[in-house]
Amino acid sequence: MAMGLRSKLNHGNSSLPRSPPYLFSSVCLLAFLSLAALLVLKVDDVAYQTKTVAGHNLKPTPWHLFEPKVFDEGTSYSRATKIVQCQYFQCRSNAIPNDPQLDPSKLASCPAFFRYIHRDLAPWSKSRISLQRVMEAKEYAAFRVVIVGGRLFVDFYYACVQSRMMFTVWGLLQLLKRYPGLVPDVDLMFDCMDKPAINRTEHRSRPLPLFRYCTTNEHFDIPFPDWSFWGWPEVNVGPWDAEFRDIKRGSRSRSWPKKWPYAYWKGNPDVGSPIRSALLECNNTKQWRTQILRQDWGEEARAGYKKSKLSSQYKIYAEGYAWSVSLKYILSCGSLTLLIAPQYEDFFTRGLLPKKNYWPVPRTDLCPNIKQAVDWGNSHPAEAAAMGKAGQDYMDTLNMDRVYDYMFHLLMEYSKLQDFKPIPPSSAQEVCIESLLCFAEPKQKQFLEQSATSLASMPPCVLPNADGRILKRWKMLKERIMKDVAQQT
Numbered sequence: 001m002a003m004g005l006r007s008k009l010n011h012g013n014s015s016l017p018r019s020p021p022y023l024f025s026s027v028c029l030l031a032f033l034s035l036a037a038l039l040v041l042k043v044d045d046v047a048y049q050t051k052t053v054a055g056h057n058l059k060p061t062p063w064h065l066f067e068p069k070v071f072d073e074g075t076s077y078s079r080a081t082k083i084v085q086c087q088y089f090q091c092r093s094n095a096i097p098n099d100p101q102l103d104p105s106k107l108a109s110c111p112a113f114f115r116y117i118h119r120d121l122a123p124w125s126k127s128r129i130s131l132q133r134v135m136e137a138k139e140y141a142a143f144r145v146v147i148v149g150g151r152l153f154v155d156f157y158y159a160c161v162q163s164r165m166m167f168t169v170w171g172l173l174q175l176l177k178r179y180p181g182l183v184p185d186v187d188l189m190f191d192c193m194d195k196p197a198i199n200r201t202e203h204r205s206r207p208l209p210l211f212r213y214c215t216t217n218e219h220f221d222i223p224f225p226d227w228s229f230w231g232w233p234e235v236n237v238g239p240w241d242a243e244f245r246d247i248k249r250g251s252r253s254r255s256w257p258k259k260w261p262y263a264y265w266k267g268n269p270d271v272g273s274p275i276r277s278a279l280l281e282c283n284n285t286k287q288w289r290t291q292i293l294r295q296d297w298g299e300e301a302r303a304g305y306k307k308s309k310l311s312s313q314y315k316i317y318a319e320g321y322a323w324s325v326s327l328k329y330i331l332s333c334g335s336l337t338l339l340i341a342p343q344y345e346d347f348f349t350r351g352l353l354p355k356k357n358y359w360p361v362p363r364t365d366l367c368p369n370i371k372q373a374v375d376w377g378n379s380h381p382a383e384a385a386a387m388g389k390a391g392q393d394y395m396d397t398l399n400m401d402r403v404y405d406y407m408f409h410l411l412m413e414y415s416k417l418q419d420f421k422p423i424p425p426s427s428a429q430e431v432c433i434e435s436l437l438c439f440a441e442p443k444q445k446q447f448l449e450q451s452a453t454s455l456a457s458m459p460p461c462v463l464p465n466a467d468g469r470i471l472k473r474w475k476m477l478k479e480r481i482m483k484d485v486a487q488q489t
């Protein structure tokens with residue numbers, strides 16, 4: 001296209017008339033055509049170079065490859081039009097509205113597991129976080145988020161699978177909308193793929209701050225609420241509050257004795273998880289009291305996948321490639337969760353207590369251990385039902401208000417450690433609610449709008465102070481209970 005215009009320009013040039021009155025108009029014409037050519041070149045630039053929150057012009061993360069997203073926007077012109085329209089004409093000077101009228105008499109304390117924020121950030125409590133340290137974490141990041149004065153900027157490095165990036169950035173924008181004027185300025189690196197990357201041994205001398213959806217005891221990665229709290233359109237999972245309400249309502253339709261007295265798991269066993277492969281061996285209701293089913297994502301996505309999981313007394317949680325977002329839905333069912341000792345943890349599971357909200361299953365001797373849990377439950381139905389209910393109650397306290405509060409406090413504590421003033425880099429794009437919605441496809445837009453929040457009427461809950469002894473006591477208590485359970489086998 002550009003070449004064609006260029007040759008037209010050359011042609012025009014060679015046939016310039018000589019007389020001065022025409023010269024002027026010819027020069028004008030030439031200038032106009034050059035401008036048009038420049039614009040066409042620019043359109044191609046925009047269409048094939050501008051990186052966006054929808055994933056335009058981004059390659060998959062090299063550390064976790066996946067099928068790149070295909071955009072069906074037709075010509076480069078229509079693609080460029082969309083990008084220009086969404087990226088450059090949506091975010092107005094979103095001036096911060098008046099300070100929210102938060103009623104301080106309504107101060108509530110945050111759930112106890114919020115203490116883990118202090119532990120997650122402890123590696124930087126002495127060294128603090130320098131800009132240089134943040135930039136070193138870039139090597140592991142899919143994008144960089146800079147919040148300044150309540151405005152959000154994103155520097156895009158790699159695409160994230162499906163719509164994870166869009167829904168994660170949406171969550172941050174909702175936080176800003178919820179607590180205007182309260183969210184501190186931050187500059188942070190984020191990886192949206194599954195596995196933690198900052199090994200505690202390898203990075204001991206120089207921990208790098210990197211946000212993601214899960215961590216382990218052996219990693220410095222900082223856990224942050226995953227995208228599915230705002231929705232997961234690819235599998236028809238709606239925003240968390242609505243999903244929880246539905247699951248809880250469904251779980252009440254059948255009393256405990258009417259539920260099926262077996263352990264049940266349905267999912268995708270082919271995700272390279274040794275635990276899920278081992279689980280296939282337990283598929284025998286007579287021998288192991290267990291039924292294992294393969295999930296048909298196509299069919300489930302149409303039917304709504306949580307519906308199928310409501311009616312057995314015991315639900316198995318087995319982590320996948322890393323942590324799995326399914327845990328929150330399983331715990332919500334009101335069945336007793338048989339939680340196979342996980343390696344990965346997300347931000348909220350650290351507050352669960354074995355034999356209070358779930359039954360711990362060791363990773364070894366998997367089938368006999370599941371059978372033993374089911375046999376225990378079947379001979380202690382009241383206790384088993386109470387533990388199932390305690391799991392559901394735990395998820396009930398984790399409503400979206402608390403999820404936003406967790407994000408708020410994590411960013412607040414992180415910001416206190418920064419020893420520099422965040423400034424968006426020139427390569428970053430401002431993203432606001434309007435621009436993100438503008439990029440969303442119709443189905444994504446529908447899910448995003450369902451999870452939109454509004455101005456908070458209450459201030460964030462009060463963060464418990466850092467008290468390493470309490471976390472240590474929890475850890476010891478957990479270990480003691482697990483040991484007890486193992487000895488019963």
Ligand SMILES: *[C@@H]1O[C@H](CO)[C@@H](O)[C@H](O)[C@H]1NC(C)=O
Nearest residue numbers: 199200201202203216218219
């Ligand atoms: C962390 O790194 C050490 C040393 O390279 C290695 O032995 C260990 O397996 C790694 N840990 C994880 C969880 O990858």
Ligand SMILES: *[C@@H]1O[C@H](CO)[C@@H](O)[C@H](O)[C@H]1NC(C)=O
Nearest residue numbers: 269280283284291292293294
């Ligand atoms: C488990 O067993 C049931 C019944 O025998 C069967 O229908 C199902 O396909 C099995 N599951 C898997 C994953 O093979």
